[in-house]
Every structure is written in C-alpha cells, then in structure tokens.
Amino acid sequence: MQNADAIWQFVDAKRDSFIALSDRVWGMPEIAYTEYRSVAEHAAMLNEQGFRVTENVAGIPTAVMGEAGEGGPVIAILGEYDALPGLSQEGGIAEPKPLPGNGYGHGCGHNMLGSAALLAATAVKDYLAANGKPGRVRYYGCPAEEGGAAKAFMVRAGCFEDVDIAITWHPASMTRVDEALSLANTRMDFAFTGRASHAAAQPHLGRSALDAVELMNVGVNYMREHMPSDARIHYALLDAGGIAPNVVQGFAKVRYAIRARDLAGMLALNERVQKVARGAALMTETSVDISIMSAVSNMLGNTPLEEAMHQAMLRLGPVPFDGEDRAFAADIQATLSEDDILNDYRRVGETVKENTPLCDWIVPRESKGEPMIGSTDVADVSWVVPTVQARVATHAIGTPGHSWQITAQGVVPAAHKGMVHAAKIMAATGVDVMSDETLMARAKKDHKERTARTPYVCPIPDEVQPPVQPRPEAA
Known part of the structure; x- marks a missing residue:
C-alpha cells in the first residue's frame, strides 16, 4: 500500500x-x-x-x-x-x-x-x-x-x-x-497477626503468624488438584516475621498471584484462596488481613x-x-x-x-x-x-x-x-x-x-488505588 x-x-x-x-x-x-x-x-x-x-x-x-x-x-x-x-x-x-x-x-x-x-x-x-x-x-x-x-x-x-x-x-x-x-490475574497480600512470645520458656503463650503462612501454603497446594488445569497460583514470602528462631513470630505476610483463563474463573479462585487463608488463621488462632494489590483481566x-x-x-x-x-x-x-x-x-x-x-x-x-x-x-x-x-x-x-x-x-x-x-x-x-x-x-x-454477553467489569475493587511510590531523591 x-x-x-x-x-x-x-x-x-x-x-x-x-x-x-x-x-x-x-x-x-x-x-x-x-x-x-x-x-x-x-x-x-x-x-x-x-x-x-x-x-x-x-x-x-x-x-x-x-x-x-x-x-x-x-x-x-x-x-x-x-x-x-x-x-x-x-x-x-x-x-x-x-x-x-x-x-x-x-x-x-x-x-x-x-x-x-x-x-x-x-x-x-x-x-x-x-x-x-x-x-x-x-x-x-x-x-x-x-x-x-x-x-x-x-x-x-x-x-x-x-x-x-x-x-x-x-x-x-x-x-x-x-x-x-492471557490469564486474568490478581495479586493479593495476606498479612497474618499473631502473638509473639519466648519460643522456649513460653511457647504456649505465642500464636505464630509464620505457622499461619505455612499452613496457608499447604492448603493452597492441596487445592491445586481441584482447580482448572490452566489456572496458576504462585506466592512470595514478603515478611517471615524476623530472623530469630527463639521468638514466636507475631507477624508474617505472603503475596499470592492467582491466575485463571477468564475473569469469572479468577474471581472464583480468589474466593477459594481467601477461604484457605481464613482457615489457616483459625487453626493458628491468628488474624488475617487480606488486601488486593492489583488485578488484570484476560x-x-x-x-x-x-x-x-x-x-x-x-x-x-x-x-x-x-x-x-x-x-x-x-x-x-x-x-x-x-x-x-x-x-x-x-x-x-x-x-x-x-x-x-x-x-x-x-x-x-x-x-x-x-x-x-x-x-x-x-x-x-x-x-x-x-x-x-x-x-x-x-x-x-x-x-x-x-x-x-x-x-x-x-x-x-x-x-x-x-x-x-x-x-x-x-x-x-x-x-x-x-x-x-x-x-x-x-x-x-x-x-x-x-x-455483548460479558461486559467489562474492572477486576480491581473501587477502594483499591494505584500503589504510587514516592519520587526517589535521586530521580
């Protein structure tokens, strides 16, 4: 042309x-x-x-x-x-x-x-x-x-x-x-809060947030057998609660990326992963705060x-x-x-x-x-x-x-x-x-x-704002 x-x-x-x-x-x-x-x-x-x-x-x-x-x-x-x-x-x-x-x-x-x-x-x-x-x-x-x-x-x-x-x-x-x-994708953070204590002298008084993260990971791994084969779930440990093994970790945080072939499948998978997190919190007598960082459609x-x-x-x-x-x-x-x-x-x-x-x-x-x-x-x-x-x-x-x-x-x-x-x-x-x-x-x-049959719905909740970062001093 x-x-x-x-x-x-x-x-x-x-x-x-x-x-x-x-x-x-x-x-x-x-x-x-x-x-x-x-x-x-x-x-x-x-x-x-x-x-x-x-x-x-x-x-x-x-x-x-x-x-x-x-x-x-x-x-x-x-x-x-x-x-x-x-x-x-x-x-x-x-x-x-x-x-x-x-x-x-x-x-x-x-x-x-x-x-x-x-x-x-x-x-x-x-x-x-x-x-x-x-x-x-x-x-x-x-x-x-x-x-x-x-x-x-x-x-x-x-x-x-x-x-x-x-x-x-x-x-x-x-x-x-x-x-x-492409796969629809959510990045979601799970922050567990427990109770710190002396791991030797008073372990019974502690409630380990790190245990909750580990139990969540185990639960999600068992869930993999019962989700669509083209879905994907990955995680990264953001905060393991410190480097001292003699302290029961009072806080720990993990980020999950949850992917599925379409938005509806991803949203359904999101709910299941959140249930696993709440179950891990229940088992460890900790609390969990769940927040969406970002999400994209297919x-x-x-x-x-x-x-x-x-x-x-x-x-x-x-x-x-x-x-x-x-x-x-x-x-x-x-x-x-x-x-x-x-x-x-x-x-x-x-x-x-x-x-x-x-x-x-x-x-x-x-x-x-x-x-x-x-x-x-x-x-x-x-x-x-x-x-x-x-x-x-x-x-x-x-x-x-x-x-x-x-x-x-x-x-x-x-x-x-x-x-x-x-x-x-x-x-x-x-x-x-x-x-x-x-x-x-x-x-x-x-x-x-x-x-026509599936109008667009933004996968990011209205209350979630872009995680804008401050301008570095050298920038």
Whole structure:
C-alpha cells in the first residue's frame, strides 16, 4: 500500500533518536511505579516532537499521555518502560554479569517497547500533518505492567473512553501477531497477626503468624488438584516475621498471584484462596488481613485488526538482521538449553529451524502452537477498546522471558532493528485503520460482539488505588 511506504519513511526519519531513547531507558531501570526518570524521558520526547502532553495520567505520576492531530478517529499506541528486580546485566555480552547498583534490569524489553510505540505514534503524527488528514494519535506511556496493573487503573479512570482503536507490541523471539491469550490475574497480600512470645520458656503463650503462612501454603497446594488445569497460583514470602528462631513470630505476610483463563474463573479462585487463608488463621488462632494489590483481566482478541496487522507484517517483511546479529544471538543460544529453544517453536506451532538463532520470517496466522500464557494489563484496554498487539523479534530464539539474557540483548543492534520494525508495523496498522472506515467498523463490530454477553467489569475493587511510590531523591 502507498500509505505503508510513506509511513515507514516517517519512522526511518527519526529512528536514531528513538533508539537512543530506548538505550537511555535501558540504562536507568526502574521497577513498578518508580519510573520517574523513564517517564521524564518519554515526556521530554513527546514535547520535543510536538505532542500535547498530559502528565500524571489517572493520578499516576509515572504515567504520561501525548496527543497530536485534530478531529477524526482516535488511535492509541501503548508503551511501557518498567523494569524488573534481580535482572541487572551488562549489555552486549553472552555471560551473566550484573551491573553495580540496585539489581534492576530490563529483562522483558520494556525499554524498547515504550520507545518503539512512541516512534510509531510520532510517525503517524507526522504522516497526518504532511498529508493534511484528520485524525488524532495518542501515545500512552504506561508504567507498572510487571504486576502493577497500571493500565487497569487507567481504564477504570476513563482514560480510554474516547479511543477508537488501541495498538501495541512486545519484544519477542518470533515475529507474529499476538494470539490474544492471557490469564486474568490478581495479586493479593495476606498479612497474618499473631502473638509473639519466648519460643522456649513460653511457647504456649505465642500464636505464630509464620505457622499461619505455612499452613496457608499447604492448603493452597492441596487445592491445586481441584482447580482448572490452566489456572496458576504462585506466592512470595514478603515478611517471615524476623530472623530469630527463639521468638514466636507475631507477624508474617505472603503475596499470592492467582491466575485463571477468564475473569469469572479468577474471581472464583480468589474466593477459594481467601477461604484457605481464613482457615489457616483459625487453626493458628491468628488474624488475617487480606488486601488486593492489583488485578488484570484476560486478553480479548479482535480478528479484523489482527488480520490487518498481519498484512502489514507481510508487506514489511521480517526484521533485517545481519551476520553480526546472528553471531551474537548464537552466543546467547549457547547459554540456553535445547528445551528453551524448542519451547519457542512449540509456542508458535513451528518446526525447529536449525542454525537459525534469530527469527527471519513472519509466523503464519494459521500456525497454532502450545499456549504458554502469562498476564498483562493490556488486557483491560482490550475490553473497552478494540486492541491488537504485535510480537516482534528482538532477541535470540529460546531466550527465556524475565532473564538476564534478555537484558543483555536489550541494547544490541538486533534489538534496535526489531524495535524500529515494530514501530513500522504499528504505524502502518494505525494508518490503515484511519484510512479504511470499513476496517474500523469491522473492528468495532467484532469488539461489540465479543463483549455483548460479558461486559467489562474492572477486576480491581473501587477502594483499591494505584500503589504510587514516592519520587526517589535521586530521580
């Protein structure tokens, strides 16, 4: 399409500035709701590119929105920039080597995710202005995707009420249209309070909160036999009650992540886990305070948008990796197991391609693999706006998610090529939707049909507010 050729030129014209943005964000990794420097970088770029900028979106100081254009439909392009704990890593080397500092690292590629999304939005803005076309494009800089559910809070606050179409992407090992499969997910804290006492002289006077946590864990483990096979439950001990074994622990706290294929299944599972917690408190004569930290829905697909994005991918072709990119990816693959590599092929239903460390093809739409499903707050946007998501190759096939290997690959030339490619796919999809009223109408009809019987209900209770973190002194 002529539109595609034009929009790709607008992406290429500014690619270097946004590659630099991605690398800067990679170098300042910040975890959920602490992304003050990263959001400042994105806000500065929005201002530099001439967007109308709104900060503190939905009352979240690390969320930002930029809008450009007038009239017409509203296309939202979603970006992220949060990092993960424990994944610090030097870039461009194929061995684990954490950098000095707090241990944070971009082990999911969100430095690229936000930068490419903003590049796509900028290209659409420039395209609309150059051609005198009506329409508005918005970049939503969204924090805390990693467990913080910022987009769900933003949806609840009405930030997407007038948006017609939403587009996003995620760094991946394979280039394809996302299958729109994700698990609804709640993160819930269980704080047990008992009674401290001398563990030797007066154990009978103590009531152990740590015992309650352990009994809860045992109860949930027994429950696993009697829940859907595609549901998931994980936990992390936040407070074990101290390091002194001769003190009966008077307080202990555990966080659970509870996932299910859909929102109704997750809510039912939530209730069962809460019953186990209350039973553990009853058995130990402690009390338990239950609080929801965050929650997200399951992803909703949109066939017309997915088909349009796939066509954009085919027009563009695969990411143009070169020999040096493949050589480094092969070095990364040498740190992985055969199962790591095989799993990536199984996920997309493809046979293993020998001596192919990087994805140099577009995964066909008809290829269906074994679903390996996580959770994302993009899902909540998908329930209120027709949404489509790309997966674009930026790292070696087989690289595990949330790994030091992804951090190491986040600033190399292959990553830069992948993120620019993603920007072109998103920008082309956005322009196609803006230029084709029938495509937008079909996307909206598809969305309406999917939500007709099950309207969206925000999974986060009204009383739960975003867990905003204070600005660090150095930020």
